[in-house]
Amino acid sequence: MKFALTFLAGLLLGCVIALAGLYFNPLVKDQGTGPGVDDWSLRYAQPSDDLLLLTHSGSLRLPKAPAGAPDLWERTLRGTLVQAAVLRDQAGNAALASRISISRGNGNMMLHGLPVRDIWLVTVPGQGSFTVEADGNLWPLMRDHLLPVWYLGRDWQGPATVHTVTGPGLRNTAIVQGLTGRFAGLTGSAVEQLDLEQVTANAHAMQLVGALHVRLTEPVTDADTDAVTD
Amino acid sequence: MKFSFLTGVFAGLLLIFAGAYFAPWGEHLRLPSHTTVQPNGGRLEQFVVRLPADRLAGHGAGPGRTLLPEAGNAELSADHFKLRDGDGHVIGVAARHATAGGDSAAAIWSIVIPSRGAFVLTGEATDSALRSTLERNGYRAGSAWSGDVRVRSRDDGGRLTQGREEFEQMRGTYSESWHVTGVDEAGELRGTVELNMLTFLGA
Numbered sequence: 001m002k003f004a005l006t007f008l009a010g011l012l013l014g015c016v017i018a019l020a021g022l023y024f025n026p027l028v029k030d031q032g033t034g035p036g037v038d039d040w041s042l043r044y045a046q047p048s049d050d051l052l053l054l055t056h057s058g059s060l061r062l063p064k065a066p067a068g069a070p071d072l073w074e075r076t077l078r079g080t081l082v083q084a085a086v087l088r089d090q091a092g093n094a095a096l097a098s099r100i101s102i103s104r105g106n107g108n109m110m111l112h113g114l115p116v117r118d119i120w121l122v123t124v125p126g127q128g129s130f131t132v133e134a135d136g137n138l139w140p141l142m143r144d145h146l147l148p149v150w151y152l153g154r155d156w157q158g159p160a161t162v163h164t165v166t167g168p169g170l171r172n173t174a175i176v177q178g179l180t181g182r183f184a185g186l187t188g189s190a191v192e193q194l195d196l197e198q199v200t201a202n203a204h205a206m207q208l209v210g211a212l213h214v215r216l217t218e219p220v221t222d223a224d225t226d227a228v229t230d
Numbered sequence: 231m232k233f234s235f236l237t238g239v240f241a242g243l244l245l246i247f248a249g250a251y252f253a254p255w256g257e258h259l260r261l262p263s264h265t266t267v268q269p270n271g272g273r274l275e276q277f278v279v280r281l282p283a284d285r286l287a288g289h290g291a292g293p294g295r296t297l298l299p300e301a302g303n304a305e306l307s308a309d310h311f312k313l314r315d316g317d318g319h320v321i322g323v324a325a326r327h328a329t330a331g332g333d334s335a336a337a338i339w340s341i342v343i344p345s346r347g348a349f350v351l352t353g354e355a356t357d358s359a360l361r362s363t364l365e366r367n368g369y370r371a372g373s374a375w376s377g378d379v380r381v382r383s384r385d386d387g388g389r390l391t392q393g394r395e396e397f398e399q400m401r402g403t404y405s406e407s408w409h410v411t412g413v414d415e416a417g418e419l420r421g422t423v424e425l426n427m428l429t430f431l432g433a
Contacts, residue, residue, distance in 0.1 A: 006231055007238040014242020022250055053287040053310055070286055072312070074320040075259045080344055082286055082310055082323050096308050098325030100342040102258070119348050119394075121340035123327040125306050129338050131350055131392060177392060179352055180336055 023143060025113070032136065032163035033172040033191050035213035042087035042095055042122070043211040053084040061150075063205065079103030079116075087122070087212065095124040097212070104135070113139030115166075118174075118192075120212065128181015132190050132212065134174030136164040141194070146206070149199045156199040165191045176214055188216035260345035264316040272402070272428045276316040277341070279324070279423040281410075286310040286323070305330040307357065311423075313341060321345075328355040337388070337406065339425070347395025351404050351425070353388020356381050360408050369413055376412040376420075383407070390429060402429035 035041065044050050051065045057078060058071040072080050081101040086094050097120055104115035120132035141162050148154040169175045169189045178186035191213050198207040266274045279285075287310050306329050313322040322343035329336055337355040342348040360381045369375040383406045390402040404427040412420035 003231065003234045007234045007241075010235040010238020010240075011242040011245075012238075014239035014244075015246050016242075017239070018243045018246030018250075022246065052308070055286055066287070070312075072323065074312070076261060076319070076321050077312070077323065077344060078258060080323060080342070082325070084287065084308060084310060084325070096306060096327060098308060098310060098327065098340060100323055100325060100340065100348075102342060102344045117348075119340055119342055121325050121327060121338060121350070123306060123308075123329070123338070125329070129327060131340065133348075133394065179338060179350065179391060 025139075032165040034163055035191050035193055035211070036215060039191075039213035039215050040089060041211050041213050042089050042097070043209055044085040044087050044097070045207075045209050046085075047207065050086040050088070051083070052086065053082060055083075056081040085210075093124070095122050097122045113137040114142060122212070124181075124183075126181075128183040129179045130183040130186070130214075130216075131177050131179060132174050132214070133168065133177075134165045134190065134192060135167040136192070137166050138164065140164075145196060145199055149201050153201065158196050158199060160196045162194045162196065163191060164194065176216060178216070183216070186216045186218065188214060190214045258344035261315065261319050261321055263346070268428065272430050274426060274428050277322075277324075277425040277427070278314045278316065278318065279311045280314065280318075281419045281421050281423065284312040284314065284320075285418075286312065313343070328357050330355060330358050347393065347397045349390055349394065349397040349400075350392040351388050351427070352391045353404060353406065354383050356383050356406055356408055360410070364410065364413065371417065372415060374413065374415050377410075379408075379410045381408045381410075390427065397429075399431055400429040401432060402427060404428070 047063070047065065053069060054062065054065040055069040056062060056064070056072055057080070058073060060081070072082065079102055083099040085097055087097050088094050099118055099120045101116050101118045104117055114137060116136050116138055118134040118136060120134070121129065122132065123129040141164065145156065145158070145160060145162070149156045165174050166172050173189035173191055176188035176190050178184050193211045193213060195209040196206065197209065263275065268274055306327065309326040311324045311326070312320045313324045315321050322341060325340045327338045335355040335358060337353055339351040340348070341351065363379050363381050364375070367377050367379055385405050386403050388404045388406065390400060390404065393400050404425055407424040407426070408421065409424070410419050410421040
């Protein structure tokens with residue numbers, strides 16, 4: 001009996017050490033890349049009237065917008081989030097963005113944290129549309145800002161800036177691909193920056209300004225390659 | 231005693247780390263794909279949206295909806311739906327942006343099926359045709375209407391323009407078909423939207 005109790009005490013201690021190790025896991029990539037100075041910045045505030053839709057499975061505890069938006073409760077949609085917002089650039093031009101986020105199916109929290117994949121569809125009225133494919137890791141955001149306030153009752157240390165994109169493009173950037181209008185045929189990269197303005201334990205609320213920083217480039221053609229060779 | 235304590239610590243570490251490493255975090259339930267192989271080659275797959283049940287939100291220039299003020303002269307509407315397979319099971323979500331207005335009318339579907347991947351469809355918008363067909367059949371904005379209206383884009387009216395994961399190596403075409411059996415006072419449609427996508431492997 002004494003041995004069993006000692007074993008259980010050891011087991012408990014081992015679990016606590018392992019959980020602490022996971023919480024402060026040094027193997028998880030901490031932050032994505034920040035924006036460049038020349039990037040085209042498209043911003044949205046949350047919550048605000050520009051947030052047209054935010055819905056998820058219902059278990060995330062993020063406030064939905066509008067409040068009555070249907071839950072994505074189906075088992076096939078577990079870990080999926082849909083968001084739509086009006087984004088505005090520095091000149092005040094508006095763009096419509098739809099973002100579908102899914103938890104990545106490659107598991108392994110030890111090495112990857114909480115990986116998500118975001119697919120953005122952005123349409124600029126009168127100009128055209130493009131997509132942004134972004135891999136990200138939400139664990140640093142959860143660990144440093146949300147979990148301590150929402151679940152451990154600590155005061156929030158902010159404001160803070162978080163860069164969530166970790167790929168799949170070069171240097172921790174997302175991949176931009178033009179679809180229609182003036183964006184047709186263009187490619188590029190993007191990063192997302194979240195400026196957290198307020199995190200409160202009450203109703204798991206969070207105020208932030210999100211920004212998609214986009215850098216578009218002309219695709220490299222055979223003619224360009226020939227010119228360099230000559 | 232010391233041995234059993236250390237064994238317990240080791241077991242605890244192993245339990246949590248193994249759980250974190252091997253547990254299927256973020257895996258998505260996959261239902262069988264309902265595809266039909268076509269006699270002339272290619273694979274046909276149908277996706278369905280049931281209205282109004284599957285609409286997550288709609289903004290823009292659809293029947294009864296308000297125009298997005300930022301759209302200017304280019305009428306822009308956005309819809310977000312749950313997406314079903316041919317058997318009616320919800321398998322994914324879709325965002326649809328449509329611009330109306332003459333030659334530049336276009337619809338773009340961004341579709342994510344968590345267990346299979348994502349793809350983008352770009353094609354002709356049926357919004358104006360749907361609205362005028364509804365009006366020809368007696369629909370007036372602000373009042374309820376019921377009937378049976380079908381509007382369909384051309385078979386080759388749209389293309390699969392981007393694919394990821396399972397859809398990465400695919401090319402193909404799609405058609406969009408709206409079957410509307412009613413509109414309520416607020417402009418909410420009742421009916422189904424069908425996407426029929428014919429895909430081929432290869433660049």
